[in-house]
Amino acid sequence: MNTLILLIASAIVAWVIFTFLLKVIKASLQTAITVALVVLILQIFFGIGPQQFWDYLTDLPQLILQD
Numbered sequence: 001m002n003t004l005i006l007l008i009a010s011a012i013v014a015w016v017i018f019t020f021l022l023k024v025i026k027a028s029l030q031t032a033i034t035v036a037l038v039v040l041i042l043q044i045f046f047g048i049g050p051q052q053f054w055d056y057l058t059d060l061p062q063l064i065l066q067d
Helices: 002-046 050-066
Strands: none
């Protein structure tokens, strides 16, 4: 009887962890696709490459603190 309860409890915990990981992976993929689309749009329409975009993002904290 105790083994059955332990088995059911471990299956529930495994299911909760599995669904949590799926949500995290889904959110990560959506974010990655969004960033890739933004960079692609910047490159196609404005000629701003990924390195220029990254350089601006890394300089952004300094620019904010200067104002």
